[in-house]
Amino acid sequence: MALNRKTLTGSALFILALLFVAVLLVSNALLRGARVDLTQNRLYTLSEGTRNILTKLDEPVNLYLYYSDKATQNLPQLRAYYQRVRELLEEMAARSNGNLRLSVIDPLPFSEEEDAAAGYGLQAVPIDANGEKAFFGLAGTNSTKGQAIIPFFRPDKEAFLEYDIAKLVHDLNTTKKPAIGLLSSLPLAAGFDPATRQMREPWAVYQELSQLFEVRALNAAQLKSIDKDIDVLIVVQPKDLSDDAQYALDQFVLRGGHLMVFVDPSAELDDSGADPQNPQAAMMADKSSDLPKLFKAWGVDYARDKVVLDRARALQISGPDGAPVRHPGILGLTKADLSRDDVITANLETINVSSAGYFELAKESTAKLVPLIQSSTDSATTGADRLKFMPDPATLLNGFAPTGTPFVVAGRLEGKFKTAFPERKDEGHLAEAKEANAILLVADTDVLSDRLWAQSTNFMGQRLLTAFANNGDLFINAVDNLTGDTDLISIRGRATSQRPFTKVEELKRSADIAMRSQEQKLQGELSETERKLTELQSAKSQDQQMVLSPEQKAELDKFMKRKVEIRKELREVRRRLDADIESLGTRLKFYNILLIPILLVLGALGFAAWKRRAA
Template sequence: MNKRSTLGGGTLLALALLFIGLTILFNHALRGWRLDLTQNRLYTTAAGTDRILASIKEPINLYFYFSEKTAAQLPQLKTYGVRVREFVEELAARSGGRLRLHVIDPQPFSEEEDRASELGVRGTAVGASGTQFYFGLAGTNSTDGRAAIEFFDPNKEQFLEYDVVKLVYQLANPKKPVVAWLSSLPMGPGFDPQTGQMREPWVVYSEAQQLFELRPLEPTATRIEPDVNVLVLVHPKNLSPATQFAIDQYVLRGGHLLVFVDPLAQSDQSGAEAGNPMAAMGADKSSHLTALLSAWGVQFNPGEVVADRAHALSVTMRQGEPPVEHLGVLGLDKGSFTASDVITAGLSNVNVATAGYLEPVKDTKVHFEPLLQSSRDAQVLPAARFRMLFDPATLRDGFKPTGRRYTIAARISGNVHSAFPAGPPAGVTLPAGQSALKESARPLSLVVFADTDLLSDYLWVREQSFFGQRLAQAWASNGDLVQNALDNLAGSTDLISVRGRASFTRPFERVEKLRRAATDRFRAKEQELEQQLRETEDKLTALRSKGGKQSALILTPEQEQEIEHFQTEKLRIRKELRAVRAGLDADIKALGATLKIINIIVVPALFAVVALLLAAWRRRRRAAPANAPLR
């Protein structure tokens, strides 16, 4: 005998209450639990981000300004706005209450709009009416410090995490970073013995003074203070062992380093003699830092210059002469930059002159990441060919590209050993209780450029005098490049570890592939039909005009039949052309129809079949005991 069980209303109500109770319980018990199933881990923050959030000591207020109503008219910005808001909300949730997020939709002529402008978030006019669209982030800390991202550029989406975390880091650490600057080139203000006048500081040096606490270091310095965030070395030359040892120990302690070396520094005044310009041409103008660079896993040859035919700029050597391409003066474009690194991302062009190249030392264990590279139409030439160069055209003599891209700038990271394995050099005495480091206490954080001339004003700015004030107008991105490097290295190691990630916007790769294939397939047919159409029209025109105006009015039956045939052929070809053009999207439409069938019919049908099989299996299990023989 079969027994059928039924669920009463009370049982169903109990199950419903149990489901609601479990939902509420899991909502509280699993609060903060997240599972990121995206391919590029878009919702997983970097470990450095988590450490920066944990290090916040006092609450920080974040104000996310987003004109949501206006964004409805801008689909791309609306989608990206959702992405940014979700990411900022994620940071606030992970901060343990240290980040207080305020999402604001500023209305026109409102106090919120005035507050946004006050905090540094700018509006952008959109639409025919010029409505102000706000899409930025501002922050304040307990000491009235402020920082802002004035506008979230969708083109910099891969650096979203870095930009937001950098803002949080600056508010959590409001003190200006300390940058120690050691240069053998005359970059700062002072007296110029060549002109006999006071010289202005280089623009890149002046900008660094405004953004950081800049401490000039003499080339004879034997100590680098522990509060220095970044040490900058420009054209290090003839440094004493004591100075090199101080730099070595600073790096091993975890100090961040920005280095500019050069095989032929144009601003090096070595060998200069008043009234004898030829004396300086033969002088050694290369940087000397081989021992330290080798210990850091970097190889630099001070005797070779990168010549690049694809990026050569035209220069004028003497007044009155036409400009000529100089294979050693290069205008690097976006194809030369590493787009995934925050230092070079977003730059338009960078100019270098007589630059060298960098390579990782063989079997080194450091991570060597190129930042600037030449084209493949390049070759290295002896630096001696550039010292007394009167005609740049001669550089093309015997020029043979190697097909290799030469690295002009690189980021190096990892653990390294001391360049002084035997201990401090002679004459150096360590303070009591302090011992020399033999290897990295913290991973190396180093950025090296194989050119110092990119810092020179003549390669990237034009200077003008405006009512006695010096104004510099940039025509290349050299200054932005240096400031990006300083800004990045001035942060903590955790901030530097926050790198660019993949874009949130995913293209329809299969659709684009189908579109390209269809275009290639139908384009040939379209061209063939268009050629047939032109030939048919030409024949038709020739036939109608045959015999002159008078005879054209009287046509033989054969001519009339031929004209009718050509007109029919013309209509057929035009119809076939329309079909070919319509067929360009046929595969895409077929793919869309297939996906709709799978989503609407196939998937629900599979679930239904599985449910029916499961119900049948359960029914058999219940029926089995009832049908069992009685004993």
């Protein structure tokens, strides 16, 4: 009987082992590639736009991640970010149906891999004082020998990591870039500056635009029609366009073309009236722009001589005396002023504008103006001429009377438009659009200038831009949207893997407030002591000026004693902060190292005891 029981037990264990192996094999086959993202911000879940781009891959794309593993042994932050980059690339490769092929390469010094990385254009960045360099970049190729790179993965750009990689893959899979027409009287592209007699850099928005699209510059003086293969037309600072040029824009919109217009009541970078021999000419020149016939036909009102002032969104600049002063005509529009319902502005945080105008729907207009960017309710308008010769920005608030309603600085004009030239009988003339269309209108051209949103630096011989506002994103988002490709828009600005200790930061802020209060108190007492010493000194005779009186000495001793006490109080505040942070760390270590494992062990023992009693 005992033998049979042992045999049955052994057979049962063998069968269970076979079932376990079978379950593993079946789950491995059925659940291959399955992943569960349990991170708070779903860092490893690809956004819909990225998945769409990967689904559209119709040919293999090879990605080569070059990372100097040995050289970065002592750089834990960079190594942690490398892990983040690699895991994201592996996730994208797993979701690409085999069309995205990832290779991870450690380019050792003087190796063929290092030569290959340099050949792609990747940058080896110095990482220590001894001149040690490291690679951390991505190169991509397609079947037609197309190449695209990310020269170096910067940890401070982690929020745009997924977008940057998706854009690289998107570019490699796009055989033909969309054609963008550009009609501008502002110097967006690189060229010769006659004022400085030097070559000027292109505006950052133009540089980004030319990387993503095929940009065709149009000549306003010769413009009579828009090529049919142009997907989007961008008009910047249109000044006194001829009827033929406006008619070309009119017919482009009526046939379904996508148009984006930037006008301005006072374009600060408009140098069309500049004369090196007469500096006053530039100051007096008209810097406004308008499309009067087209705006009227489209049912939109725009005042080319009015600027929006916003007391609540005024940015701080240097005043006439060098002291900081807020300029109600230079605005930092926040998330609350941007449309959350439109893909162009949904993920943006800050847009800076300067001497901006506004749009309104005309009476009896059949169109619809959907606001994208608005001023706050604490805003009003003023004449654009007031900003030309204004010595002090604060004077703009003289007589300021807010309307209580926001002004539309940028919007999407939607409708079924009619021609502004019903009298024209040109071949193929359209009197009315067959379908509804949308025109993007922006009442500021300075929004495109580098000075309002990006700081340029030279990084290893390459021009890098550090954005402090989302103006560039606004522009590219708009063009992406008008070309019909919204995949890249949806993946801009993801959360980062950095998880700051919010409780520790809160403790530090509290301590800083306490220390600042004590320091201000000390400074106040110091000022009061200096005042008393000065009064005592002025009461002394000429021959006693260099000798401290008993009253002065007593006052000085009193202050020095109080200074030591306040310094002691400051050290106590800092000591309590360190003690609080250390106590928090100790509790976290106890929870993670002891409490959780103990609870798991007790739970396992309790479950085993329950099973034993049940048997």
